[in-house]
Amino acid sequence: MELRQFGQTNMRVTPIGLGTWVMGGWMWGGADEQDAIDAVKISVDGGVNLIDTAPIYGFGKAEEIVGKALKKNGGREKIILATKFGLEWDEKERIRRNTSRKRLLQEIDDSLRRLQTDYIDIYQVHWPDNNTPAEETMETLMELYEKGVIKAVGVSNYSVAQIEESMRFAPVHSLQPPFNMFEQEIKADILPFCVKNNIATLTYGTLCRGLLTGKFSKDSSFKKGDLRKYDPKFKGEQFAVYLNAVEKLKRIATQKNAATAQLAIEWTIEQPGVTCALIGARNPKQAQENIRILNGRVFSSEELKHAGKIIDETVAKPVGPEFMAPPKE
Numbered sequence: 548m549e550l551r552q553f554g555q556t557n558m559r560v561t562p563i564g565l566g567t568w569v570m571g572g573w574m575w576g577g578a579d580e581q582d583a584i585d586a587v588k589i590s591v592d593g594g595v596n597l598i599d600t601a602p603i604y605g606f607g608k609a610e611e612i613v614g615k616a617l618k619k620n621g622g623r624e625k626i627i628l629a630t631k632f633g634l635e636w637d638e639k640e641r642i643r644r645n646t647s648r649k650r651l652l653q654e655i656d657d658s659l660r661r662l663q664t665d666y667i668d669i670y671q672v673h674w675p676d677n678n679t680p681a682e683e684t685m686e687t688l689m690e691l692y693e694k695g696v697i698k699a700v701g702v703s704n705y706s707v708a709q710i711e712e713s714m715r716f717a718p719v720h721s722l723q724p725p726f727n728m729f730e731q732e733i734k735a736d737i738l739p740f741c742v743k744n745n746i747a748t749l750t751y752g753t754l755c756r757g758l759l760t761g762k763f764s765k766d767s768s769f770k771k772g773d774l775r776k777y778d779p780k781f782k783g784e785q786f787a788v789y790l791n792a793v794e795k796l797k798r799i800a801t802q803k804n805a806a807t808a809q810l811a812i813e814w815t816i817e818q819p820g821v822t823c824a825l826i827g828a829r830n831p832k833q834a835q836e837n838i839r840i841l842n843g844r845v846f847s848s849e850e851l852k853h854a855g856k857i858i859d860e861t862v863a864k865p866v867g868p869e870f871m872a873p874p875k876e
């Protein structure tokens with residue numbers, strides 16, 4: 548099984564990790580708990596050694612599912628468990644960024660309980676919080692790191708300047724940024740910075756929220772509460788542009804008797820600076836398809852380059868994933 552060095556830590560990770568946002572149901576139009584538990588099992592049995600989750604995914608639900616699945620099927624110690632902190636919510640599900648010491652110390656206890664474990668392998672700031680000094684957040688993380696409660700310090704959705712500021716107070720072992728064939732913004736400065744500083748990356752949205760599986764058409768509609776209802780990529784003329792690009796990718800994949808998702812995954816994990824690509828799965832069928840690459844690659848580097856060129860040519864003006872960011876104040 549291919550394993551990759553996780554930056555400056557002593558961990559080695561599979562090139563893909565299981566994403567669990569959808570398992571919480573929130574912003575994905577709901578989810579089935581048993582399907583989610585089975586997706587975790589299929590992924591772990593199939594060799595995936597990293598699972599990424601967060602308290603905000605279903606307001607505790609996704610973490611609970613991961614905790615249940617690992618308890619039921621065993622294997623916590625084989626898994627590199629990544630979770631996050633720094634988004635709080637109220638009874639109306641309104642979200643606020645908060646990476647204060649007080650919040651962090653409460654969140655770590657809540658996550659350990661929900662995940663049924665006594666340590667977190669990678670603990671990440673979910674979104675930067677302008678109202679808390681980096682010093683306060685990073686020094687609190689450092690305390691947990693020194694106690695062994697967390698094995699690596701991570702940040703997510705940070706700019707280069709924000710990572711540099713954080714590194715003044717504690718090591719930053721990993722970054723979790725958005726990255727897929729349609730969302731390549733981090734190639735400009737963030738990925739090269741991570742390579743230079745030996746910061747591991749857990750890139751998210753590998754399938755561009757399902758778009759890169761090739762399962763959508765211009766007539767696709769999304770359930771109430773599904774984030775794709777508000778995603779500019781899934782609307783009107785933009786949607787047509789992206790669907791057109793996916794059709795071209797599908798042709799390359801079909802020639803190799805492979806799924807379009809497999810092409811998108813292989814392309815992503817071959818990009819310089821990507822340590823582990825996170826892929827969400829809501830059920831065992833999706834998980835099974837997504838882990839296929841662990842049994843060997845299908846596409847040559849020429850084919851991956853060709854696929855990349857198709858994106859550059861078809862999606863001349865890409866739309867970024869900014870619509871997902873929680874409010875800053």
Ligand SMILES: NC(=O)c1ccc[n+]([C@@H]2O[C@H](COP(=O)([O-])OP(=O)(O)OC[C@H]3O[C@@H](n4cnc5c(N)ncnc54)[C@H](OP(=O)(O)O)[C@@H]3O)[C@@H](O)[C@H]2O)c1
Pocket residue numbers: 565566567568569575599600673703704723750751752753754755756757758760762808825826827828829832833834836837
């Ligand atoms: N740090 C952050 O701010 C942040 C933000 C986003 C994500 N993440 C992390 O990164 C992970 C991956 O990103 P993501 O889940 O947003 O997006 P993704 O991996 O691009 O897409 C996942 C979604 O695509 C669909 N899908 C997956 N595999 C499929 C298959 N084989 N066939 C058909 N459909 C399939 C499923 O949704 P449907 O069945 O509903 O179509 C699934 O929920 C997340 O789960 C989370 O752990 C982090």
